[in-house]
Amino acid sequence: MSSSARLRRRESADIGQWPDSMPPLLRRIYAARGATCVEQAQPRLTQLLPPDGMLGLDAATTLLLDAIAADRHILVVGDFDCDGATACAVGVRGLRMLGAKRVSHAVPNRIVHGYGLSPALVEELAKLQPDLLVTVDHGIACHAGIAAARERGWQVLVTDHHLPGDRLPQADAIVDPNQPGDTFPSKMLAGVGVMFYVLLALRRRMREAGAFGGGPASNGPDLSVLLDLVAVGTVADLVALDANNRALVAAGLRRLRAGQGSAGLRALIEVSQRDFRNLTAADIGYAVGPRLNAAGRLEDMALGIECLLTDNDAQARSIAATLNQINAERRAVQQQMTDEAEAAFARINLDASSRPMALCLFDPDWHPGVVGLVASKMKERLHRPVIAFAPAEPGSDRLRGSARSIPGFHIRDALADVAARHPDLIEKFGGHAMAAGLSLPLDAFEAFRDAFVHCARIALTPELLQADVLSDGELDASEFDRVHAESLRDGGPWGQGFAEPQFDGEFEVLSWRVVSERHLKLELGRDGLRLNAIQFGGWDGNKPPPWVRIAYRLEPDDYRGGNAVQLVVTHREAL
Structure with missing residues (x-):
């Protein structure tokens, strides 16, 4: 956080219709984010927006129906970030579930091909002899690549969520909630969310055509098994968690916490040293997503997609171990580059x-x-x-x-x-x-x-250049406990547009020490309490003052176990 950041408190009140079992603290948090009932604060899949209104779905599902019926080769073309990788895995898995027998995938190499469906990538894909390309998490700006693909006689279905330019590419069908004329209410879907919606629409058309016969299976395959991948891609891409995205992410997290995620995601959670039973959106954003992203940043995202597509636990663990090693290399490169950038800026003085x-x-x-x-x-x-x-x-x-x-x-x-x-x-x-x-x-x-x-x-104005640290106010002394920490952890998913709760207050610094050369471990005192706290990256070479005002998150301290909690400091200033 910028050193000149300003600490401000959100407007909040305990308003709305809430169950008696919900802690008043959580009610206040939800109300400050505009929710006035459980359905708004914790949306379920039953509240998911229907595909109606998403422009291009009829043309897209027609392309896919015809390709499946004629046993054509469908090639899902991913992107080299976490959203693109999960979208690719959702596309491949979902199309196979819906009856496609000839489905393969490809992904550009960042260094060799550049971004998206480029002419260079199209030339390389020719050896695969596809009939239909399905782009995921890209395509809306890939005019030249799409033109090159269609010149070869291939059909192209674009699924994307990025903002279009002045003109759309000449694809056979485009599904992008941000394209002109699209009336789908949520414009915040990640690329993986768009692909999931295409599959929902395809299943509905197949169901209406009687493709699944009668009896218990007449509704078609259960696509909710893909929601672990949808959750990871949505969180990692930092799209706003509106009610629709929160419903998708929450459902995916429930699968992951139940140990029902794909083999690859379970292995990535394991190698990230996270407990799948208490997995949060923050764990995806800071631990799982970066390990998957690392493949596309330093190596080839094909490895990451392979991890998401395998159903073999041993293979998944082997790939996850490799991704973990690549991520460690990525962190070292990132730190060196960031140090160089900060040094260059410091020279400006x-x-x-x-x-x-x-x-x-x-x-x-x-x-x-x-x-x-x-x-x-x-x-x-x-x-x-x-x-x-x-x-x-x-x-x-x-x-x-x-x-x-x-x-x-x-x-x-x-x-x-x-x-x-x-x-x-x-x-x-x-x-x-x-x-x-x-x-x-x-x-x-x-x-x-x-x-x-x-x-x-x-x-830009001076006001926009003033960073704000938004706080949900002070915690009462009785709220520094495991019950409240767990209710906050499990009350999400929190993320962009539905901010994770953080609080502020004045504390006495009882003791402190430096951890791993960069982090600041603190023992803080307030109202007779002694509280453990940590500020990641908080060591600036200066001894903390006797009293501080901090912004912090209240979290269960699983390392110490029992009823322990800790404050994760996000902003600190001397008093």
């Missing part, structure tokens, strides 16, 4: 009032698979939009950039504005409000940086 409105960072030795994580870290530290660039491949004269933004500054629209004003700078771009990717020639970097900073200077 600007105080908060004179910092640039936005940052563009580039180093010829950086890895293109990790620049997004560097941009994210620097954005969190400085509370500025940040784009980090690396050569597309060693020695290349093309750059790949990954952008991360702050609330109030739509990064994809900003790139579109730069592209409109300077048509020759950006080769291609795409993304969301908070994250985007782009590529440009090396010799265009400085001109792009100036144009992007100029765009940020126009759009």
Whole structure:
């Protein structure tokens, strides 16, 4: 969190219709997030929005029905992040469940092919002789690749959730809730969620056609078995957890907590040293997702997809161990790159009032698979939009950039504005409000940086550049217990748009020590209580003052067990 962050409290009240068994603290948390009943706070699958209104589903399901009936080769083309990998696995598994016998998958290599369905990837896929390509988590911006595929006589179904450009690609069918004319109420589906909805619509059409016969099986296969994958991809992609996404994620978490997840996800949870019985969305975001993502960042996401598709426990554990090792390498590369970025920024030696409105960072030795994580870290530290660039491949004269933004500054629209004003700078771009990717020639970097900073200077205000730490208020002394900590943990899923609860208060620092050179372990005192706390990455080389005001999460301390709880400090300031 930015050192100049401001601690503020959310407006909250214990209002609404709640069961007597729900702790008043949890009622207050839900009300502060706009929920006034259990159905809004903890939506179930029965409340899932129907596919009606999602543009392109009729054309998409017709393509798939015809391909299944004619035993054509369906090739699901994934993407090299966690959302793309889980969407690919959902597509392959779901189509096989619905009767497709010739289903295979492919994924671009970040270094070799670049993003999405590119002409280079199409050329490589020709040897597989597909009849129908199904893109997942990409495609809405892949004009050239789709054109190349159709020139070969292949049909193309695009399933995506990214924002489209000025024109749509010439695919046979497009399902994207963010395309013009789409009336589906939730625009926040991840790529894996879009593919899941396509499968729901396909099953409904097959059911209406009597494809599943009569009796108990007449409804068709149970697609809810795919929700563990849907949950992981949705959380890892940091899309807003609106009620529809929370219903999907909560159902997936229930499967994972019951030990019913796919072999690959169970192995990834195990290698992440998490307890599947208490798995949370935060565990997916900080432990499971990064290990899956690491394959696409440093190696080849084909390995990650293989992990998600295998039903062999031994093979899943072997692949998960490899992914864990790759993730360790990714963390080392990320730390080195972040240290270099921070050192470069420190050399500018600007105080908060004179910092640039936005940052563009580039180093010829950086890895293109990790620049997004560097941009994210620097954005969190400085509370500025940040784009980090690396050569597309060693020695290349093309750059790949990954952008991360702050609330109030739509990064994809900003790139579109730069592209409109300077048509020759950006080769291609795409993304969301908070994250985007782009590529440009090396010799265009400085001109792009100036144009992007100029765009940020126009759009950003001092208020937007002030980071806020939102608190749900103080906890009563009686609420620092295991019962409340577990109710908060299990009251989610928490995430983007439905923030995990955190609280604030003033505490005496009774003792402290440094853990693993970077983390700060504290014993805090308040109202006669002695509370264990930890601030990850909180050691700044300075002894903590006697009294502090902190923002924190209350969590069960499973390491100490029993009734132990700990405070996870997210913001600290001296009193």
